[in-house]
Amino acid sequence: MSQDFRLDNIGMVNRNKKISFTFNDKKYFGYEGDTIASALIANGVHLVGRSFKYHRPRGFFGVGVDEPYAILQLERNNERDPNIRATEQEIFEGLEVKSVNCWPSVNFDIGAINNFLKMFFPAGFYYKTFMWPPSFWYKIYEPFIRMAAGFGEASIKHDKERYEHKYEYCDLLITGSGPSGLASAYAAAKNGARVILAEDKPRYGGSLLTSDVNIGNQTGVEWSEKIITELKSMSNVIVKNRSQVFGYYDHNMLVMSERIGDHLPKTQKYLPKQRLWYIRAKEVLISSGSIERPLVFGNNDTPGVMLSSAAKEYMKVYGVLVGKKPLIFTNNDSGYETAIEFKKNGVNPLILDTRKEPSSDIINEAKNLGIEIKFSYVVVAAKGYKKVKSADIAKISDNKKDLSNIENIECDCICVSGFWTPSIHLASQSGNKSEFNEKIDAFIPKKSKQKENTIGSANGKFTLEETINEAFDKGYEVSNKITENNNKVSIPTVVEKKSTDHDKFWCVPLPKGKSYKRFLDFQNDVAVTDIELALREGFRSIEHVKRYTTLGMATDQGKTSNLNGLQLVSDIENKVVPQVGHTTFRPPYTPVSIGAIVGREVGKHSKPTRKSPMHEWHEKNNAVFVDAGVWLRPRYYKQGNETLFEASKREAKNVRKNVGVCDVTTLGKIDVKGPDAAEFLNRVYTNAWLKLPVGKARYGVMLREDGIVMDDGTTTRISENHYHMTTTTAQAANVLSHLEYYLQLVWPELNVNVVSTTEQWAGAAIAGPNSRALLMKLFPNTDVSNEALTFMGYKEADLFGIPGKIYRISFSGELAYEVNVESDYGNFMWEKIIEVGKEFQIQPYGTEALSTLRIEMGHVAGSELDGRTIPHDASLEGLVSKKKDFIGKRSLSRSAFIKPDREKIVGVVPLDKTTSIPEGSYIVKDPKAKLPNPKLGHVSASCWSVEYDNPFSLAIIKDGKNMIGQKLFAMSPLKNKTIPVEIVSSHYVDPEGKRVRT
Amino acid sequence: MLYILCPHCGSRSQNEFAYGGDATVKRPELNKEISDQDWDNFVYLRKSPRGKHLELWHHISGCRQWIKVERDTSTHEIFKTYKADEITE
Structure with missing residues (x-):
């Protein structure tokens, strides 16, 4: 090869x-x-x-x-x-x-x-072309822009790679392992600080990898290897390569993306592809270095035109020549280092220096090596289409305005150096306002905003000696603040070549009669003429110019283009750069994989999954599950080829006819204890609680302060000062926070404690006419007769040797009981219920049947208590005490809440007794009325009534009480359905509530 | 992400907490007459100051205590944190 x-x-x-x-x-x-x-x-x-x-x-x-x-x-x-x-x-x-x-x-x-x-x-x-006619947007412009936009195409398949998140705390985070990063890490680590040193490249050392310097008695490369080796051996130091700190957030939280598997052919089984580190650092040293600035001339985007520092790194790190006939175009001494490296490797470069008569060690060395140098010379334009073939060069006048002696010379690459731009992005993200430094024609960080300091060339220090001294001092100073140790390491001596001032010239004028494109932003194709046009069209703020021209808005975020853009704007406007200011730096510093941001929180891991102790039984018995918040609940138990509709109908019917059992473990449960518990409940719930006897349950409704129903449920007085509160599955966490808020902040004088016991108890609701018979067999030693355990009664009972609790409460409207045992016995309880219940034709029922049962009974649930309803709307006004005060009571007398035609819950039955009404349908008087058709309300829940074998829905409609008996229409524009309906009472089945009491 | 000193647990990341709004709002006493205007102010109206703000945070993934945090709303600087009963403004 x-x-x-x-x-x-x-x-x-x-x-x-x-x-x-x-x-x-x-x-x-x-x-x-x-x-x-x-x-x-x-x-x-x-x-x-x-x-x-x-x-x-x-x-x-x-x-x-x-x-x-x-x-x-x-x-x-x-x-x-x-x-x-x-x-x-x-x-x-x-x-x-x-x-x-x-x-x-x-x-x-x-x-x-x-x-x-x-x-x-x-x-x-974009703004000019894609304006008219508006109808073109959807069909022509948008598809066109979408096709043209973006680089590459994302995979639409599921990413099988593994990404991880990691949280880390440290005393000192150092971003970049160049000379300043290494020196400060070493000084701080030796002083006992817990240090993380992050390097975005595979190799440590930064500029030391390519510069011709000595530190102590070693070359820059040897010194950096020695320091890194020692740092890696220290237990208080984490050293990471291929790791980019890309975001600086509040309270010294920084985020770093570590590329672990990107360079490997196949990621190893347990190794993630990338890992995102959330690092909380007590102090941060930003040693992110600087990036070389381009010089601007005609066709400066031709392949073969590149940064001179890049050309040098390709030689020194990779052993690769970017060209064999290089032209070096520079306004400072850095270009000479690249030229010298070419020469050392047997290639003869030509240097064009914009300066008139510069003199320094490096320039002299280049001269002594016999490198050809032309002073006061510039590249006018690169020639060649797919690769640089030659360059038009010219002498430039002292005022940098006029070109003369234009000639064409052959070359195969043009290495440009327009001096250096400190990478102040992280400092800027932390809130640090930067300031313009005239000496280096660039912005450097000003006063620290968070606990951050910027060092080295990122702070505008361009000599190694300054950098090393500053870094050792800062490393010690910052670590001393944290550890209070005084171990100071000695600072090595530095040998480097002295350089002289750079030239402020950076943009080559066009020769007469030429219109070369001179690019500022190489990724978004923003040229000098675009900025000029934006200014001519009246854009002044640099933020506007940026957005109008897209300067610096590409994926590289203008790392090489921003400053030249600012220079150009200030030149045209006759301002100085600090007057123009710079655009805001925002995270991320470099693009970050979406996969890394998401981490392991994908698919089933995107949220926790909670399962009841009976989950395995449900699985074995063909339960089809549904997400209820983070819980998985059986929706129905499939028999044969049953559909959801068929199965839920069968299950609900069996409850009405025989007996069913439903897993209600997911209900929120809160223990309320203390001498003032009754008083507290009395303030929390709308109804009266002071006289509830021990061994009795009561249904309660709680409001928010704005009068809206927050939650409902039963609460049972277990003993004198101990209540067992239940909440809906969805609101359990909110209710606990709500109770804690009032106990800790509003009424701290109440002696009450609350704690969640949701996971402590497994619950089974046994409902149906056969439920008492079943209960008698489950608890043979306990009297569960209608007299001994009345409706809303409570008993502790022995379930085959296991302590159980029986609550005679009903959501289904049937004679029903809820049995609780400690979670670990949940499956035991469930299997016993099924086993003993066989002779009573027991069947488990899921949430779909549960819904059917409660809807036809007119019991409200989440779809009615939707954050917009007050007790009246849900026909719960009977539970609102007129005598006592409670949370949210004052709001109930607000004028909108006492309007006579206030919404109220009603039942809805289709006239044809066969067409199901889609949930969310509007109830209207006239289906053909002019749009917008005034709506009376909406359908909140629908079911197939198993009692009457026809569809039944609940709706919340204006003046509901007086609408009963009226013939109206349910309209669902989504399903394109208009259904004639009759309004009936929301209590469709057993309106007197006899079943639960028999 | 903020780093909040819970007076019960120590410094913890913001994602352990839930925000609870203005800590200086006082709930009107129970069983006391109050005008519509005053009640509306209590339920709905909150100041949104730039600068120092005493606010409630609930340490939901920690000790479950409501705490008071004095924070600068523009810089996010946290000056001091208090237990629920420490200051009653």
Whole structure:
């Protein structure tokens, strides 16, 4: 295998391990440690994509997180992973990647016609083009925009990979393992602080990996290896590579995404693909470094134009040449380091320096090496379509306005350096207001907002000596604040080449008669002319200019474009950059996988699942389950080929005729204890509670302060100061919080305690005419006769040696009992009930039959107590005490609540006695009335009455009391149904309530 | 995500708590006459101050105690936290 652009004696990839992968279905080789970018460049491939708007050819611009161009789509195990940066994704055996945003291929892309139509795509073209006629939006514009938008295509299949979340606490979080990160981590760790050091790249060391410096007696690389090795051995330090801290949130909470399996061919069984860390740090040191700024000139987006620091890193880290005839275009000394590296590797570069007569150690070294340098020279335009072939260069006048001596020279890459932009994103996210530093023409963090400090080049310190000194000091200072230890490590001496000032020039003027596109934002195709147009059209605020032109709004969030954009706006407006200000940095710093954000909370794990102790029995007996909040409840027990309708009818009928048993474990249960418990209940419920005797239950309704019904249920006085309260399944948690609120904050003088006992008790409702006979067999030693255990009575009883509780309460309207035992005996109880109940034709019934039974009885539930109804609406006004005060009582006398035509619950029966009324239907007087048809109310619940064998519904309608007997219509526009109905009493079955008392 | 010092349990993440609104609202006494206006103010009207705000938080996934938190609504800075009965403003 020969790779034309691979260097033999340099780089950190593992030459002993070759790796094959495919790019656009063609096979390539690389080495372990290569990224897709470095491996492709080694193979001479520079064309990897097409730009967003004009579909211009795209190559590689950077070498890491700042990459605006090389966005690819990864395909593995038949799954697609879009938005992969080729500069970050490491290769592995069998990796398949593809170009995006091009059709039919990256080499021949039809969309490139946009490039020749670019006069039709100026800034804001969306707003101008897709305006009229409005009817075009839905059918033409939107599909068109959707087709054109985005890079790549997400897999629509379920992601089988595993993602995890982790919570971590530390004294000090350090973001970035460059010289400042390493030095401060070392100083703090040695001083006893619990440190997390996060590095987004696979290799630690940051700029030390590519710079020619010495720390102590070692090279930068050796020193960073030594520090990392020692840090890893310390028990108070967590060191993580491939880990990007992308968000800084309130109270020093930072979030980091760790890429664990992204670089492996197949994730190991128990290893997640990615892990999201929620880190609560006492202090944060932001050592995220800086990103090189581009210089702006004609066609500066041509493949082969890239950052000079990237070119250097491709050589030093990956042993890869980005070109063999490089042109270095710089306004500062950094470009020289890249040129020197080329020269050392046998390639002759040409340096164009915008400065007139700069002088420094590095410039002298370049001169001594015989590198050709042209001062006061600029690149006017890159030439070549799919790859740089040559460049028009020119001499620039001292005032940087006029070009002369334009000539064309051959080159195969242009390495640009427009000085450095500190990565202040995290500091800015923490709330730190940045300030513009004239010396470096960039923003740096100002005063700490949260417990954060920014160090190193992220803080505008561009010499290693300053960086190392500051980092050691800060590491000690911050750790000392936390640990109060005084172990100070000595600061090593630093040897580096001194550099001189950069040139503030960054945008090459157009030569007369030329109209080259000069790009600022390389991913969103925003050119100098777009910004100029936006300003001409009256946009002034930088936030508006950003949104109008989409500058900095691509997935790279303008890491390489923001500052040049600001410079341009301030130049045109004759302002200085700080007057223009910068746009807000928001998390995430880099795109984060949705999978990582979701973590393990997918599918069944997206919420907890609660099961009753009898769950297995239900499963074995063909129960079909339904979600009731987080509980799983049997909806019906399927026999043969029964439908839901058939099964629920059979179950409900059997309750009315024989006896049924229903799992009611899910009902909320709250123990209310204390000498003031009766007084407390009296304030919580609308009805009177002071005189309830021991051994008796009572139905109660509780309101919110605004008079709306909050919940209902029965509460039983177990002993003098002990009540057993039940709530609906859905409201259990809210009711407990509600009670705690009043006990802790409003009436702390009441001596009462409440605690949830929902999970302590398993419950079975036994309902039907045979229920007492069954009970007598279940509790042979207890008198359960109608006289001994009256309606709403309570008894403790022995169930085959197990302590049980019998409550004679009924939701179904039949003679019914609820039996509770401790949860662990729940299944025992259930099996006994079924076993003993056989002779009484017992059948289990689910929530669907339960609903049927309660609807035809006119008992209200969640669909009536829907957060909009007061007791009157649900016909519960009989339970509202006129004598005493209670929570929400004052609201009941508000004018809207005492209106004579206030809504009230009624029954609804279709005139044809066969058509079921869809829940949610409107009740109207005239189905043909002009729209909007005034509605009287809505249907809240529907069932098939097993008592009368016809459909029956409950509805809450205006002036319901006086509507009984009227013939109206139920309309369901959703189901396109209009059903003539008669309004009847909501108590359809046994209106006197005789059954429950017999 | 806020980091709230529960006076009973210590510092815990916000996701253990439920927000409970203005802690200075006082429920009118029981069995006392009150005008429609005053009752409406109690039930519906809340200030939304920028800056210091004494508010209720319920440590639902912890000790289940309601606590009072003095927080800056614009910076989220928490100055002090109190047990339910510590201050009665």
